[in-house]
Amino acid sequence: MATRVTFIGAGNMAGAIIGGMIEKGFSPDAITATSPSDEFLAPLRERLGIATGTDNNAAIEQADVVVLAVKPQIMHDVCSDLREAVQRRRPLIISVAAGLPAETIDRWLGGKLPVVRCMPNTPSLVGAGASGLYASPAVDDAQRKLATELMEAVGLVEWVEDEALLDAVTAVSGSAPAYFFLMFEAMEEAGVALGLPADTARRLAMQTAYGAASMAMQSDRGPAELKRNVMSPGGTTERAIQSMEDAGMRRIVQDAMKACAARAAEMAEELGKR
Numbered sequence: 001m002a003t004r005v006t007f008i009g010a011g012n013m014a015g016a017i018i019g020g021m022i023e024k025g026f027s028p029d030a031i032t033a034t035s036p037s038d039e040f041l042a043p044l045r046e047r048l049g050i051a052t053g054t055d056n057n058a059a060i061e062q063a064d065v066v067v068l069a070v071k072p073q074i075m076h077d078v079c080s081d082l083r084e085a086v087q088r089r090r091p092l093i094i095s096v097a098a099g100l101p102a103e104t105i106d107r108w109l110g111g112k113l114p115v116v117r118c119m120p121n122t123p124s125l126v127g128a129g130a131s132g133l134y135a136s137p138a139v140d141d142a143q144r145k146l147a148t149e150l151m152e153a154v155g156l157v158e159w160v161e162d163e164a165l166l167d168a169v170t171a172v173s174g175s176a177p178a179y180f181f182l183m184f185e186a187m188e189e190a191g192v193a194l195g196l197p198a199d200t201a202r203r204l205a206m207q208t209a210y211g212a213a214s215m216a217m218q219s220d221r222g223p224a225e226l227k228r229n230v231m232s233p234g235g236t237t238e239r240a241i242q243s244m245e246d247a248g249m250r251r252i253v254q255d256a257m258k259a260c261a262a263r264a265a266e267m268a269e270e271l272g273k274r
């Protein structure tokens with residue numbers, strides 16, 4: 001029998017993982033998602049054919065895996081409400097919430113549960129996600145394998161043995177699609193300022209990012225060498241890269257990522273007190 005997975009929360013992240021799972025051949029019959037209103041559920045039900053519901057407790061009655069995909073700020077209330085049903089069924093818990101430690105989730109759910117903390121990202125929707133995973137001590141090998149299988153269906157999986165490193169994963173991949181989308185915005189705006197139609201600039205920028213990522217992933221050369229190969233001495237790229245370095249591009253990226261990881265740690269501090 002297929003592993004039954006229930007998503008508590010049906011927003012951007014749950015939708016991306018569910019969409020990616022179905023694309024990879026997971027049966028929609030084995031997937032359920034919940035949300036307090038039908039607004040988020042109708043598209044998932046109609047487009048992907050999964051089961052949906054507004055009652056979290058009812059939705060986990062048959063679940064082998066429960067993916068907690070609500071905002072960190074409401075996780076305490078959601079977990080408290082699920083405590084009895086979860087303790088009765090004892091499914092594998094996978095939390096995708098930023099910041100919240102596995103121990104906190106476990107405590108809110110009544111304790112002694114196998115909890116995997118996962119930091120995914122939204123490109124999971126197209127099977128190109130990147131997830132960092134951490135297993136709490138109660139997770140056994142079979143459950144680790146199950147979490148790997150689920151998240152590998154939507155992209156790359158990297159396990160960390162030190163939970164604190166998930167804050168770094170949040171900075172490097174969880175939040176990072178947004179950095180690249182910002183770059184696309186800036187490149188499109190600059191392309192338009194240089195005279196290109198907006199849609200042409202957008203397509204060229206996105207294809208170039210896709211090409212650069214694909215090339216870097218297939219190459220045994222590091223990014224510094226690949227960058228050098230584009231830079232003809234005295235040419236155009238050299239001028240562009242010099243302009244970026246002069247403007248402090250590296251420091252801007254590093255500061256943003258430090259701020260991201262620090263915010264994840266701060267959220268654990270703020271929310272974990274409950």
Ligand SMILES: NC(=O)C1=CN([C@@H]2O[C@H](COP(=O)(O)OP(=O)(O)OC[C@H]3O[C@@H](n4cnc5c(N)ncnc54)[C@H](O)[C@@H]3O)[C@@H](O)[C@H]2O)C=CC1
Pocket residue numbers: 008009010011012013014034035036037040056069070071072074078096097098119120121122174175
């Ligand atoms: N959006 C992203 O790129 C990423 C998000 N995350 C994490 O994923 C989690 C969800 O984030 P998003 O999907 O972006 O948020 P979202 O706002 O798009 O989705 C949240 C969902 O929770 C539902 N919800 C609210 N109260 C509920 C309740 N009592 N019971 C069941 N469902 C309820 C909402 O209706 C909505 O469907 C967060 O904890 C976030 O830290 C992690 C990695 C990346």
Ligand SMILES: O=C(O)[C@@H]1CCC=N1
Pocket residue numbers: 098170174175
């Ligand atoms: O911005 C956030 O808090 C969530 C976690 C990682 C990506 N989105």
